[in-house]
Amino acid sequence: MNLDVLIGLIGIGVLLLLFATGIELGFAMMIVGAAGFACVTNPHAAMNILAKDLFDTAANYGFTVFPLFMLMGQIGFVAGMAGRLYDIAHKWLGHIPGGLAMATVVGATAFKAICGSSGATTATFTAIAVPQMDRFGYDKRLSTGIVATVGTLGVLIPPSVVLIIYGIITEQSIGKLFMAGLLPGLVIAIFFLVTIYGWCRIRPEAAPGSTPATWKERWSALPGAIWIAVIFLIVIGGILLGYFTPTEAGGVGAFAVLLLALFQKDLTFKKYVASMKETVRTSGMVMMLIAGSMVLGHFITATMIPQIAADWIVSLPLNRHLILILILFIYILGGSFVEDLAFIILATPIFFPAVVKLGFDPIWFGIALGVVLMIGIVIPPVAVCVFIVSNMTKVPIGTIYRGVMPFLIALVIAMILLFIFPQFALWLPSLFFK
Amino acid sequence: MTEADRLVVWRKVAKVSESLSVVSGIAATFVMLLTVVDVLGRAVRHPIVGSYEIIALTGAILIGFGMPFTTTSGSHVFMELLITKLPRSIATGMNVATRILCFLLFAVAGVNIFRFAGELARAGEVSPTLKIPVYPFAYMFGVCCFLQCLVFVFAVFRCFEKEGGHR
Numbered sequence: 001m002n003l004d005v006l007i008g009l010i011g012i013g014v015l016l017l018l019f020a021t022g023i024e025l026g027f028a029m030m031i032v033g034a035a036g037f038a039c040v041t042n043p044h045a046a047m048n049i050l051a052k053d054l055f056d057t058a059a060n061y062g063f064t065v066f067p068l069f070m071l072m073g074q075i076g077f078v079a080g081m082a083g084r085l086y087d088i089a090h091k092w093l094g095h096i097p098g099g100l101a102m103a104t105v106v107g108a109t110a111f112k113a114i115c116g117s118s119g120a121t122t123a124t125f126t127a128i129a130v131p132q133m134d135r136f137g138y139d140k141r142l143s144t145g146i147v148a149t150v151g152t153l154g155v156l157i158p159p160s161v162v163l164i165i166y167g168i169i170t171e172q173s174i175g176k177l178f179m180a181g182l183l184p185g186l187v188i189a190i191f192f193l194v195t196i197y198g199w200c201r202i203r204p205e206a207a208p209g210s211t212p213a214t215w216k217e218r219w220s221a222l223p224g225a226i227w228i229a230v231i232f233l234i235v236i237g238g239i240l241l242g243y244f245t246p247t248e249a250g251g252v253g254a255f256a257v258l259l260l261a262l263f264q265k266d267l268t269f270k271k272y273v274a275s276m277k278e279t280v281r282t283s284g285m286v287m288m289l290i291a292g293s294m295v296l297g298h299f300i301t302a303t304m305i306p307q308i309a310a311d312w313i314v315s316l317p318l319n320r321h322l323i324l325i326l327i328l329f330i331y332i333l334g335g336s337f338v339e340d341l342a343f344i345i346l347a348t349p350i351f352f353p354a355v356v357k358l359g360f361d362p363i364w365f366g367i368a369l370g371v372v373l374m375i376g377i378v379i380p381p382v383a384v385c386v387f388i389v390s391n392m393t394k395v396p397i398g399t400i401y402r403g404v405m406p407f408l409i410a411l412v413i414a415m416i417l418l419f420i421f422p423q424f425a426l427w428l429p430s431l432f433f434k
Numbered sequence: 435m436t437e438a439d440r441l442v443v444w445r446k447v448a449k450v451s452e453s454l455s456v457v458s459g460i461a462a463t464f465v466m467l468l469t470v471v472d473v474l475g476r477a478v479r480h481p482i483v484g485s486y487e488i489i490a491l492t493g494a495i496l497i498g499f500g501m502p503f504t505t506t507s508g509s510h511v512f513m514e515l516l517i518t519k520l521p522r523s524i525a526t527g528m529n530v531a532t533r534i535l536c537f538l539l540f541a542v543a544g545v546n547i548f549r550f551a552g553e554l555a556r557a558g559e560v561s562p563t564l565k566i567p568v569y570p571f572a573y574m575f576g577v578c579c580f581l582q583c584l585v586f587v588f589a590v591f592r593c594f595e596k597e598g599g600h601r
Contacts, residue, residue, distance in 0.1 A: 251469025
């Protein structure tokens with residue numbers, strides 16, 4: 001075996017050991033990346049790479065897209081827009097069996113149009129929707145299971161932070177990824193609605209109907225949602241028509257949500273500062289992961305591991321779809337021990353060349369990875385959204401997992417559909433990007 | 435230093451980090467407003483010249499000054515699966531070791547970013563359109579790395595607290 005490859009493999013092993021010590025993942029990637037690069041090239045070059053990668057990640061026009069889209073979501077979050085959207089969905093759907101759970105899906109899907117954070121969505125809807133469902137005697141498994149699952153919709157529905165990260169790592173168009181994620185994201189939301197409907201048909205006592213709203217109340221609630229739809233269309237439409245770069249779309253979107261919140265008198269200076277702090281906090285976390293992956297990426301590339309792995313994977317005597325399933329399974333397995341998003345950042349530079357060599361569309365693979373991430377977020381042992389719900393509602397984690405299972409089936413069906421019909425993800429981008 | 439003293443010092447460090455994050459917040463607001471003005475200006479054929487490079491350089495301020503706050507608020511992603519299951523003394527030892535590693539990382543990064551900034555200054559590296567010198571931003575980012583080092587120094591002391599540890 002080539003010495004560089006051996007150093008690379010030892011580096012990956014050391015990295016996994018470092019992860020186990022509880023060190024911040026981004027910093028571990030920087031340490032191993034710099035040390036490994038020093039071994040493969042020389043210490044001076046490694047120090048240069050560390051300094052340059054850190055600074056270039058921060059001072060990068062394309063990467064400012066994160067803070068801006070996060071700001072957009074955080075302003076919407078502190079201004080209580082999720083509550084407003086849930087209220088609208090509640091008025092339209094609340095009276096039918098399972099309606100409050102369905103309202104949670106519809107409200108969260110609409111909120112996802114401005115907020116890309118799974119954790120924030122889950123926390124918001126746990127606070128808003130679970131007490132309502134409790135009041136009408138919903139089964140705890142359904143009420144907690146659905147709020148734990150809806151947070152995952154943001155992985156595919158634009159503006160998705162995950163798709164932006166994937167786009168940056170693999171140098172794919174973020175606009176194309178946004179378009180590719182939209183249809184699967186909406187279809188998965190519909191699958192969630194169908195799952196709730198099926199659950200209520202089988203066990204009607206799990207979700208009784210609540211007090212119906214009058215038609216006047218329903219129509220008068222609608223304008224609140226229309227403005228959010230308008231902002232979504234401006235942001236995504238601007239990217240699609242080539243009028244905005246994704247960074248500009250983030251800036252315009254954040255400003256539009258700020259104006260809307262001010263207009264609706266939902267935003268105070270204190271709330272704005274809170275949204276800003278959260279934006280800075282989360283951006284710092286994501287940027288350190290990216291900087292870490294940049295340094296590590298330079299090391300891994302210097303060892304030739306991605307090319308060798310790609311050649312080896314392609315030469316396996318297996319059907320290419322089976323190979324891809326194995327790769328995605330590695331993502332699920334890896335994401336079960338390392339945080340899912342961090343594992344995507346870590347593993348994608350290694351597997352991406354192989355996936356492209358196997359003939360899969362890079363945009364399609366991004367969406368498939370998104371669905372894998374959605375599954376990873378809600379399955380044990382590291383199920384962030386489930387932990388948030390359990391922490392907030394004091395419902396045992398086991399109960400929430402049981403509630404999540406039916407929705408997990410919906411996600412698996414979506415994945416199968418993606419495999420059978422790649423156009424499920426690629427049709428919209430093909431319409432807008434010739 | 436007693437545990438109470440350590441906690442007081444840590445709170446001060448956290449407060450300073452939070453204050454620095456205000457600079458980041460202002461940078462984020464500036465980027466948002468600049469983007470909007472640029473887009474609107476483009477609609478009337480008066481875009482802001484060099485907006486991309488201003489945004490990129492402001493990004494260094496946004497991320498640099500936000501780094502210590504992200505750390506003191508425990509927002510970085512880490513794997514807690516194993517560390518939470520270990521006996522307290524071993525977990526504390528591991529936390530101390532990782533804090534020291536992180537301190538060394540940012541010390542090395544800071545020194546090398548300073549060197550990099552010096553090279554940029556010597557080469558007269560400026561942004562393409564507005565000709566803004568890049569080196570002051572690199573020096574600033576290096577300073578932020580050293581601030582991050584300070585956070586890790588105090589985080590080492592926090593590891594010995596009865597409850598909590600460094601996160």
